[in-house]
Amino acid sequence: MILNASGCLDALTAPDVARQLDAFVTKTVTPLPREGNAPERIAETEAGMLNSIGLANPGIDRFLDDVLPRLLELGVPVWVSVGGFSAGEYGDLCARLDTTDAAVLELNLSCPNVAEPEDEATAIVAAARASTSKPLYAKLSPALPDLPAVALAAAEAGADGLSLVNTIRGLALDPRTLRPRLATVTGGLSGPALRPVALAAVHACYRATGLPMVGMGGVETGAHALELIAVGASAVALGTVLFADPGAPARIRSELEAEAAARGLADPAAAHGIAAAGVASSADALSKRTGRVGLKV
Amino acid sequence: MSPARLSVAGVEPVGPYALVRLRRGDVDPGIPGQFFMLRTRATLLPRPMSLCLAPPGELGFLVDPIGPGTRALAELERGEEVDVLGPLGNGFRLDVERPLLVGGGIGVAPFPYLSEHLGGPPAILGFRSALHAEAAALVPNAEIVLEPTYVTERLEAGFDVLACGPEPMLEAVGRLVPEAQLAWEAPMACGYGACYGCVVEIDGRLARLCVEGPVLGGHVRGQTPAVAEGAVA
Numbered sequence: 001m002i003l004n005a006s007g008c009l010d011a012l013t014a015p016d017v018a019r020q021l022d023a024f025v026t027k028t029v030t031p032l033p034r035e036g037n038a039p040e041r042i043a044e045t046e047a048g049m050l051n052s053i054g055l056a057n058p059g060i061d062r063f064l065d066d067v068l069p070r071l072l073e074l075g076v077p078v079w080v081s082v083g084g085f086s087a088g089e090y091g092d093l094c095a096r097l098d099t100t101d102a103a104v105l106e107l108n109l110s111c112p113n114v115a116e117p118e119d120e121a122t123a124i125v126a127a128a129r130a131s132t133s134k135p136l137y138a139k140l141s142p143a144l145p146d147l148p149a150v151a152l153a154a155a156e157a158g159a160d161g162l163s164l165v166n167t168i169r170g171l172a173l174d175p176r177t178l179r180p181r182l183a184t185v186t187g188g189l190s191g192p193a194l195r196p197v198a199l200a201a202v203h204a205c206y207r208a209t210g211l212p213m214v215g216m217g218g219v220e221t222g223a224h225a226l227e228l229i230a231v232g233a234s235a236v237a238l239g240t241v242l243f244a245d246p247g248a249p250a251r252i253r254s255e256l257e258a259e260a261a262a263r264g265l266a267d268p269a270a271a272h273g274i275a276a277a278g279v280a281s282s283a284d285a286l287s288k289r290t291g292r293v294g295l296k297v
Numbered sequence: 298m299s300p301a302r303l304s305v306a307g308v309e310p311v312g313p314y315a316l317v318r319l320r321r322g323d324v325d326p327g328i329p330g331q332f333f334m335l336r337t338r339a340t341l342l343p344r345p346m347s348l349c350l351a352p353p354g355e356l357g358f359l360v361d362p363i364g365p366g367t368r369a370l371a372e373l374e375r376g377e378e379v380d381v382l383g384p385l386g387n388g389f390r391l392d393v394e395r396p397l398l399v400g401g402g403i404g405v406a407p408f409p410y411l412s413e414h415l416g417g418p419p420a421i422l423g424f425r426s427a428l429h430a431e432a433a434a435l436v437p438n439a440e441i442v443l444e445p446t447y448v449t450e451r452l453e454a455g456f457d458v459l460a461c462g463p464e465p466m467l468e469a470v471g472r473l474v475p476e477a478q479l480a481w482e483a484p485m486a487c488g489y490g491a492c493y494g495c496v497v498e499i500d501g502r503l504a505r506l507c508v509e510g511p512v513l514g515g516h517v518r519g520q521t522p523a524v525a526e527g528a529v530a
Contacts, residue, residue, distance in 0.1 A: 013490030016298045017298055035502065035503050036496065039494075039503075041495075041496065042486050042494030044366070047341070048341065056503070192341065242487070244300075244487075246298045247300070251299070
């Protein structure tokens with residue numbers, strides 16, 4: 001299953017790209033409209049790129065009235081990424097999306113003012129869980145000091161899956177002026193530099209939770225996608241590669257099939273988790289902590 | 298929607314610039330002022346380039362080698378391959394009665410192809426040096442001005458102005474000729490509306506230049522907002 005990473009594709013501007021995907025993930029929707037950050041917003045680095053877009057989006061009202069209906073007409077399942085600045089805001093956003101035809105809600109837990117990630121993640125996921133019966137995926141930052149603990153906390157609070165990873169903070173200077181290239185000074189690093197970070201994060205969180213996972217970070221080829229599946233991803237999302245190659249979803253899907261076949265695997269899913277031997281099942285992992293079996297609260 | 302892989306027919310110096318000629322294949326050259334995303338193997342991201350020339354079977358791009366991406370393009374060898382996506386964005390409106398091309402520096406890049414479509418209209422082209430002004434040889438009927446003279450000093454009334462050049466030049470032209478068609482540029486990662494990196498202020502709001510431009514006419518293009526504190530303008 002191949003998706004786009006949130007914020008890396010506008011399906012209404014490029015519907016032909018979106019239709020190559022198994023599901024389209026929206027840019028993060030917030031309670032109020034956000035114009036985003038001032039330019040410069042992007043800078044290429046040696047092995048990746050920085051972006052500082054600033055969650056530009058029309059806000060939930062216009063998203064529901066104008067954007068989502070048009071996205072649903074594309075005929076591709078729509079995952080809606082939501083972001084707020086408190087657990088209550090996440091809960092409100094999820095409640096309003098609960099009655100729509102969105103397939104999955106992705107909680108962007110990488111907002112700038114999430115001060116205490118583990119506690120905050122628990123509160124946000126719990127608020128979202130109480131507001132919707134839709135599948136909930138928690139998108140986490142790989143920069144968290146104890147990412148598997150946060151992943152487990154999200155799972156215990158009712159997340160059905162995880163999206164790993166968001167970008168990590170970076171800074172690039174203009175070589176001539178020695179001043180920051182981005183207007184916001186720092187931005188999120190994506191692209192090939194993020195690939196080993198993503199593999200480590202998915203591997204650790206798969207071992208910790210066993211939850212379904214969308215793996216992303218620097219995927220450029222089918223071989224890269226297969227590696228994420230091998231460490232536990234059940235789906236793979238494409239980000240920066242879409243900028244250089246809008247045909248990447250179809251290309252990578254085809255390469256992925258070939259890479260699996262070249263290793264004697266029946267299909268790419270046969271590689272699932274083989275690099276994370278000894279993984280605990282989700283029920284095992286969760287029941288140790290909660291005494292429950294299963295994921296939903 | 299995938300980039301076409303085109304081979305390099307040749308790269309020729311034009312003053313300090315490089316004219317990169319690609320074998321066109323079945324890629325449509327588009328409308329003058331539209332752009333293409335060009336990527337060599339040297340960079341992760343492609344670079345936006347407006348089409349300079351479209352001789353039979355070729356696409357020509359005038360490149361100013363100022364950074365890693367543009368240097369890699371300028372240093373291509375015949376037979377090497379480039380990924381090309383386009384044409385993209387909105388080009389110039391060509392239904393003009395008395396066209397006048399006004400350009401500065403590498404901003405003259407789209408003018409040879411534009412001039413061909415408009416039947417060789419007059420052009421006023423400004424450059425910082427005689428070396429840079431060698432690019433004017435690609436544009437028919439061009440009057441050249443060198444700094445410290447500016448193109449705006451030579452503008453006359455009664456023309457339909459089509460302009461491309463550095464932001465201060467475009468802002469000055471826009472003040473003198475509010476209905477001028479101005480071709481802007483901004484850093485772009487994708488060129489097709491995906492990355493939201495190329496926003497500029499248009500009519501008081503931030504909008505993606507790749508989708509709404511790069512040629513804007515009859516719109517108010519805001520000043521580029523202040524850059525990071527302590528940054529050099």
